[in-house]
Structures are given as structure tokens and as C-alpha cells.
Amino acid sequence: xxxxxxxxxxxxxxxxxxxxxxxxxxxxxxxxxxxxxxxxxxxxxxxxxxxxxxxxxxxxxxxxxxxxxxxxxxxxxxxxxxxxxxxxxxxxxxxxxxxxxxxxxxxxxxxxxxxxxxxxxxxxxxxxxxxxxxxxxxxxxxxxxxxx
Amino acid sequence: xxxxxxxxxxxxxxxxxxxxxxxxxxxxxxxxxxxxxxxxxxxxxxxxxxxxxxxxxxxxxxxxxxxxxxxxxxxxxxxxxxxxxxxxxxxxxxxxxxxxxxxxxxxxxxxxxxxxxxxxxxxxxxxxxxxxxxxxxxxxxxxxxxxx
DNA sequence: TACAGTTTGATGATATATCAACTATCATTG
DNA sequence: CAATGATAGTTGATATATCATCAAACTGTA
Numbered sequence: 001x002x003x004x005x006x007x008x009x010x011x012x013x014x015x016x017x018x019x020x021x022x023x024x025x026x027x028x029x030x031x032x033x034x035x036x037x038x039x040x041x042x043x044x045x046x047x048x049x050x051x052x053x054x055x056x057x058x059x060x061x062x063x064x065x066x067x068x069x070x071x072x073x074x075x076x077x078x079x080x081x082x083x084x085x086x087x088x089x090x091x092x093x094x095x096x097x098x099x100x101x102x103x104x105x106x107x108x109x110x111x112x113x114x115x116x117x118x119x120x121x122x123x124x125x126x127x128x129x130x131x132x133x134x135x136x137x138x139x140x141x142x143x144x145x146x147x148x
Numbered sequence: 149x150x151x152x153x154x155x156x157x158x159x160x161x162x163x164x165x166x167x168x169x170x171x172x173x174x175x176x177x178x179x180x181x182x183x184x185x186x187x188x189x190x191x192x193x194x195x196x197x198x199x200x201x202x203x204x205x206x207x208x209x210x211x212x213x214x215x216x217x218x219x220x221x222x223x224x225x226x227x228x229x230x231x232x233x234x235x236x237x238x239x240x241x242x243x244x245x246x247x248x249x250x251x252x253x254x255x256x257x258x259x260x261x262x263x264x265x266x267x268x269x270x271x272x273x274x275x276x277x278x279x280x281x282x283x284x285x286x287x288x289x290x291x292x293x294x295x296x
Numbered sequence: 297t298a299c300a301g302t303t304t305g306a307t308g309a310t311a312t313a314t315c316a317a318c319t320a321t322c323a324t325t326g
Numbered sequence: 327c328a329a330t331g332a333t334a335g336t337t338g339a340t341a342t343a344t345c346a347t348c349a350a351a352c353t354g355t356a
Contacts, residue, residue: 001256003195004188004207008275009263012164014209015282015289019157021314022289037342040152047151054304059152061162063344068306070342090304090351108149115157120288126281127156133270133278134163140268141163141170169344185312202334211314216336218312238321238334303352313342322333 023114030110033077034103037062039111041070042079045094046104052091079103171262178258181225182251185210187259189218190227193242194252200239227251 004010024036034042040060045051051059057067071094074080079100085091096104119127152158172184182190188208193199199207205215219242222228227248233239244252267275 001191001260004191007263008267008279009164009167011279011282011286012160012167015285016157016160016164017209017313018286018289019160022291024314025291035341043149043152052304061165062342064305065307065344066342073341088304088352092305112149115155118285118288119156122281122284130278130281131156131159133274134159136270137163137266138159138166140266141166143170143173165343172344183311200334210312212335213314213337214312221311236322236334240335297356299354299356301353301355304350305348306350307346307348309345311343314340316338318335318337320334320336322331324329324331326327326329 019114019118022118023111026110026114027107030106032103032106032110034079034107037066038070038074038077038079039104039107041067042074042096042100042104045080045096046101049094051094053094074100167262167266170266171259174258174262175255178254180251180254180258182227182255186218186222186225186227187252187255189215190222190244190248190252193228193244194249197243199242201242222248 020036027034027036027039037060040062041056044056044059048055048059053067053071054064056062057064060067062070071080071082075082077099078097081095081097083093083095085093168184175182175184175187185208189204192204192207196203196207201215201219202212204210205212208215210218219228219230223230225247226245229243229245231241231243233241
């Protein structure tokens with residue numbers, strides 16, 4: 001069996017971890033109290049204000065349970081409030097607070113710079129090819145007749 | 149700001165997560181009681197029998213604390229034993245048990261099949277290009293003068 | 297309308313990630 | 327040899343991942 005560092009999935013894990021560490025450090029350095037995962041959730045709500053927690057989970061491909069807990073944290077941090085939903089009493093209205101919006105605004109230039117730095121010297125074409133490649137992996141890993 | 153699904157790092161996260169879910173399912177289906185992360189640690193020890201916990205952590209780019217806890221679990225599961233190190237009393241000798249070796253053996257065909265399935269229809273050349281691409285991201289995210 | 301099945305969300309248990317603080321041991325050097 | 331600094335590993339706290347189970351509310355249909 002090959003050594004781990006020759007396996008593509010290993011490089012894949014390493015790259016995303018390094019990017020996350022790097023990006024989180026930049027956020028911390030700016031004294032913004034949020035994790036990348038919390039930001040993903042908050043951003044999903046901003047993009048689709050009437051989103052449900054289940055939809056958020058699918059959006060950021062996280063577990064429903066994780067989303068529940070992350071939302072609790074965002075409420076604790078006063079970035080988000082929960083109100084009753086007008087038509088469905090199982091659901092909540094997730095409303096980003098002023099503080100939450102301010103954090104989202106402050107994050108824009110940081111995240112943009114992070115992505116730019118991480119993709120420095122890589123062309124648009126390379127990036128697109130890579131995305132296509134990764135999407136084929138995603139397709140191949142879908143549960144299907146072949147691997148149930 | 150772009151929607152999340154247009155961001156490369158998002159696709160990157162998704163692909164590694166989908167691969168992990170898929171691969172873990174195959175392991176579970178074979179009734180092998182191990183997680184992928186535990187396997188990574190066990191495999192590191194098999195590859196380098198005199199490895200230290202710090203080296204393991206670097207090998208699989210995990211935190212030292214995580215490695216400590218994963219090793220505890222592997223010992224509990226009787227896949228690994230800890231003995232005193234001959235020359236350095238701070239360290240441990242990590243020895244894979246018979247049971248551990250048996251699990252490692254049983255995993256070889258499963259992991260091989262997983263990787264093959266996930267990379268189905270992707271050529272060696274594409275894979276190599278992709279690895280190079282990811283390595284450039286890793287380089288770009290290294291802490292340096294530009295982003296401290 | 298009443299029941300069955302589905303959807304939304306919460307919670308408990310376990311595994312891992314990350315940071316910080318801590319102990320024990322080793323290595324260096326004055 | 328003693329003081330200092332480096333290294334190996336542990337532990338606590340908090341965040342997240344995953345699975346299973348649960349309750350409440352909704353929907354469709356007999």
C-alpha cells in the first residue's frame with residue numbers, strides 16, 4: 001500500500017485544513033469573534049433570509065445537529081435571533097442582528113483577501129479545471145447501486 | 149460576494165467530506181470497528197514503527213492532543229499497546245497488536261476499492277495535475293511575511 | 297375528522313479539532 | 327552538577343461531526 005503522502009485524498013485534506021487554519025488566523029488577527037463554520041451558517045441566512053435549519057445544513061453540508069448547535073452559539077453571541085415563524089410553528093425565523101451584520105461586513109475584505117492569497121499564481125482556467133475534477137469525485141462518491 | 153457554491157474552497161470541502169462519508173460507510177459495512185482517522189494513526193505506526201506521537205501528528209497533520217486521545221482509543225480497542233521507550237522515558241513504544249494488524253490487513257482491499265471508486269474515470273494525468281494544484285494552495289497558505 | 301407518515305428541530309453519546317496550561321524528562325551549557 | 331530551555335505527552339475547555347432517538351407540528355388521505 002502506498003505511503004499516505006502519495007494519496008490524493010491526503011493532499012486534499014491537507015490543503016483544505018491549511019486553508020482553514022490560515023483563514024481562521026486572519027479572522028482572529030482582525031479581532032473578529034467568529035469561526036469559519038459559524039460564518040458559513042450566518043452567510044447562508046444572509047443569502048436566503050427565509051431559510052430553514054435543514055436547508056442550511058444542506059447548503060453547507062453539515063449535520064442537522066451541528067447546525068442546531070451552531071445557531072445556539074450564534075444566538076448566544078448576539079449575531080442572530082430566533083423568532084416564531086409566521087406559518088409553521090416547528091420552524092424559526094432566523095434574523096441576523098445589527099451586530100451580526102456588522103461582523104459579516106467586516107469579514108468581506110478579509111475573506112476576499114484570504115481566497116486571493118490561497119489562490120495566488122493560480123489561473124482561472126486551472127481553478128475551473130480543478131473544480132470540475134473535484135465535482136467528479138463528489139459524483140463518484142454518491143451512494144448508488146455500485147457501492148451500497 | 150459570491151454565493152458559497154461558486155467558491156473553490158467550498159467544493160474542496162465538499163469533495164473531501166463526501167469521500168470520507170463514502171469511505172467510512174464501506175468500512176462500516178464490512179463490520180470493521182475503526183474510524184478513518186484512527187486508521188490513519190495506526191497506518192502511520194505501521195509504516196514507521198519507532199514513530200513518536202508528535203511525528204504521527206505531523207504525519208497526519210492533526211493536533212498533538214487529538215493524537216493522544218486517538219491513541220487512547222486504539223489502546224482501548226486493543227489495536228495498539230503502549231510500552232516504555234528504551235532510551236527516552238518521555239516517549240512510548242507504540243506496538244500494533246495482532247488484532248490491530250488483522251484490522252489493517254482487512255482494510256487494505258476496502259481502502260483500495262474506495263480510492264478506485266472515488267477516482268473512477270479520472271486519469272493519472274488529471275490526478276497528478278490536481279495534486280500539484282492543491283500543493284500550490286498549501287504553499288500559498290503557509291504563514292509567511294505576507295500574512296502574519 | 298382522525299390517523300399515518302413526513303418534516304423540523306432538539307438532545308445525548310461519542311469522536312475529533314484546537315488552544316492553552318501543565319508535568320515529566322531530556323539536552324545544553326555555564 | 328545545577329540552571330535553563332527544549333521536547334514528549336496529558337488534560338481541560340470549547341467547537342464541530344455523526345449517529346440515533348425523540349417530540350412537536352404539519353400534510354395527505356381514508
